[in-house]
Amino acid sequence: xxxxxxxxxxxxxxxxxxxxxxxxxxxxxxxxxxxxxxxxxxxxxxxxxxxxxxxxxxxxxxxxxxxxxxxxxxxxxxxxxxxxxxxxxxxxxxxxxxxxxxxxxxxxxxxxxxxxxxxxxxxxxxxxxxxxxxxxxxxxxxxxxxxxxxxxxxxxxxxxxxxxxxxxxxxxxxxxxxxxxxxxxxxxxxxxxxxxxxxxxxxxxxxxxxxxxxxxxxxxxxxxxxxxxxxxxxxxxxxxxxxxxxxxxxxxxxxxxxxxxxxxxxxxxxxxxxxxxxxxxxxxxxxxxxxxxxxxxxxxxxxxxxxxxxxxxxxxxxxxxxxxxxxxxxxxxxxxxxxxxxxxxxxxxxxxxxxxxxxxxxxxxxxxxxxxxxxxxxxxxxxxxxxxxxxxxxxxxxxxxxxxxxxxxxxxxx
Numbered sequence: 001x002x003x004x005x006x007x008x009x010x011x012x013x014x015x016x017x018x019x020x021x022x023x024x025x026x027x028x029x030x031x032x033x034x035x036x037x038x039x040x041x042x043x044x045x046x047x048x049x050x051x052x053x054x055x056x057x058x059x060x061x062x063x064x065x066x067x068x069x070x071x072x073x074x075x076x077x078x079x080x081x082x083x084x085x086x087x088x089x090x091x092x093x094x095x096x097x098x099x100x101x102x103x104x105x106x107x108x109x110x111x112x113x114x115x116x117x118x119x120x121x122x123x124x125x126x127x128x129x130x131x132x133x134x135x136x137x138x139x140x141x142x143x144x145x146x147x148x149x150x151x152x153x154x155x156x157x158x159x160x161x162x163x164x165x166x167x168x169x170x171x172x173x174x175x176x177x178x179x180x181x182x183x184x185x186x187x188x189x190x191x192x193x194x195x196x197x198x199x200x201x202x203x204x205x206x207x208x209x210x211x212x213x214x215x216x217x218x219x220x221x222x223x224x225x226x227x228x229x230x231x232x233x234x235x236x237x238x239x240x241x242x243x244x245x246x247x248x249x250x251x252x253x254x255x256x257x258x259x260x261x262x263x264x265x266x267x268x269x270x271x272x273x274x275x276x277x278x279x280x281x282x283x284x285x286x287x288x289x290x291x292x293x294x295x296x297x298x299x300x301x302x303x304x305x306x307x308x309x310x311x312x313x314x315x316x317x318x319x320x321x322x323x324x325x326x327x328x329x330x331x332x333x334x335x336x337x338x339x340x341x342x343x344x345x346x347x348x349x350x351x352x353x354x355x356x357x358x359x360x361x362x363x364x365x366x367x368x369x370x371x372x373x374x375x376x377x378x379x380x381x382x383x384x385x386x387x388x389x390x391x392x393x394x395x396x397x398x399x400x401x402x403x404x405x406x407x408x409x410x411x412x413x414x
Contacts, residue, residue, distance in 0.1 A: 008392035012064040016341055023342055033310040034350030037387050041354025042361065043145065043296035045392045049373035050291025056374055058281050068241055069141065069274040070248055072100075072234040075267065091268040094256055104250050106243040115241020118212060120174060122185035130213040131187060134222025137166075137359055138200075141237045149181040149196035157217040159162040160224060165196035166296040169211040185214070188225055192216065248273060279311040293379075297386065303350065304390035307343055311398035315339065322405050336403035343395020344388065351387030355380055 005356045074092035094112060099109045114133035119126050138144075139151050152163045164185065171180040180194045192214075211355055215319040222228045237245045248271050255269055315322070358380075362373040 005273045010307045015106060020341075020345070023336060023345060026166035029310065030346060032309055033354070034303070034346045035274070036299060037347055037350030037390065038303075038354040038357065039239075040297060040300035040303050041383040041387050043299055043349050044228035044293050044386075045355060045358025046361045046378050047296050048289060048379035049358070049375045050365070051285060051292070052376055052379075053366075053373040055282055055285050055289075057372065059278065068238040068244060069237040070238060070244065070251070071272045071274070072236060072251070073270045073272065074230070074232075075270050077399060078224035091259060092234065093230055096255060097231065100234075100251055102237065104247060106239045106247040106250075107143045107236050108239050109137040109237040111138040111141055111235045112225060112227055113138075113233045114219050114231055116167045116226055117220070118187050119285060120170065120185050120187055122174045122183060123176075123178065125174050126391060127170060129167075129170045129173075131221065131225065132213050132215050133225075134215050138235070139147060140216065141235055142201075144201060145199045147197045147199045148179065149194070151215075152217055153195055157219055160219040161191065161365070162220060162224070163216065165198060165212040165215040165359045166194050167198050167213045169209055170214055190224060201324075214403040217271045231304070232393025236263060244273060244275060265413075289388050292314060297383075300383075300386055300390055304338075304347075304394035306345055308390065308394035308398060311339060311343055311395055312401065313399050313403055314342075315402045318402075319405065322402055324333075326405070332333075332403040335405075336399045339402050340392070340395050343399065345392040347387045351384045354387070355384060358383070 039290050072092065097110055097112050100107055111134050116131050117128060118131050120129050120131075134155060139146070146165070147168070147259075149163060149165070152161065156163055160269055162185075166174075166185075168339055174180070174185065175183060180196070181197050184191050185193050185194060186192070193222050196215075197377055198211070198215075218231065222231075236247075237410050238252070251271060252267065256267065260265065325335065326332075359375060365373050
């Protein structure tokens with residue numbers, strides 16, 4: 001057995017050299033044969049990278065909203081197209097908010113919110129921005145740090161103080177390089193003192209610019225700017241992720257009781273679970289990514305058929321060569337191995353070039369603003385592994401046809 005091993009290794013090495021020499025002899029045809037594999041592998045890697053990049057972006061956008069959040073809406077208000085500042089429903093009140101904060105122990109922070117669009121005027125400039133009336137707990141709920149200054153206090157909330165915390169985009173448009181803290185801005189001809197400057201948050205869920213806003217106490221917004229008596233939404237932070245489902249159930253039961261909703265009646269409010277949104281969007285994105293990856297993977301199948309087609313042509317062209325090899329002592333398994341090595345080599349080279357092109361395409365796409373493809377090792381190994389399997393599968397039939405040739409018939413072939 002040990003004596004046979006060197007002879008076997010020699011036969012394999014000689015067969016491999018012959019296969020490589022045949023590929024080098026027809027470089028252009030070899031490249032065109034592998035082109036289908038190249039395109040397939042590059043497409044799979046690029047599409048998977050786009051999908052993973054989209055997933056990461058969505059996760060970042062959801063994370064930027066804060067952690068363990070429930071958002072409470074009034075159903076009739078959400079379905080109404082009235083502009084901000086014109087409250088149309090009374091089924092979500094500040095008393096409801098106080099009851100939730102008092103009775104649901106897993107709720108650690110609450111912020112009612114009233115929003116409106118308005119022109120902010122300061123430093124001889126004006127800028128249309130979003131004014132958000134919130135509670136002092138808002139920054140903690142959103143995990144939003146301050147660059148300078150401070151958030152308004154409970155005392156300023158109770159007194160409806162005219163104080164504001166400004167976002168980076170709004171501050172840049174109104175004050176340029178000037179430090180906005182301590183400056184005065186006018187909203188609806190009413191002066192507000194800027195007491196804080198927010199760190200940049202970037203785009204939020206849906207691509208909205210979170211930095212283009214001014215935060216003021218919600219009592220100030222309701223009493224001095226909008227005249228609303230009810231919050232448009234309420235953001236609730238739960239103590240931990242495990243408690244979110246039970247907190248949602250408890251809040252639902254409490255509000256149904258407070259709103260005197262009989263059994264069988266639908267809720268006149270809606271609670272949106274941040275985690276459920278993230279899981280749903282991620283599930284959809286993952287499904288689309290694998291679906292598109294599968295479509296791109298079909299080109300690998302086409303590439304495999306191309307390899308089989310060209311290998312069959314090659315077998316026919318090299319019939320006399322095969323006959324001569326068999327006549328001088330080559331075994332059928334040597335012929336089988338030679339053509340199989342050629343097919344696998346084409347697949348592996350095509351896979352390697354495809355991986356390089358996939359990486360290059362992803363790197364080029366990452367230069368587009370807000371477009372960050374993320375190449376994963378899994379997609380690379382998957383695409384490369386499939387290209388190898390394609391080479392073996394589609395190369396076996398032509399190799400077997402070559403190995404089955406009758407040497408006498410092959411030598412007579414013209």
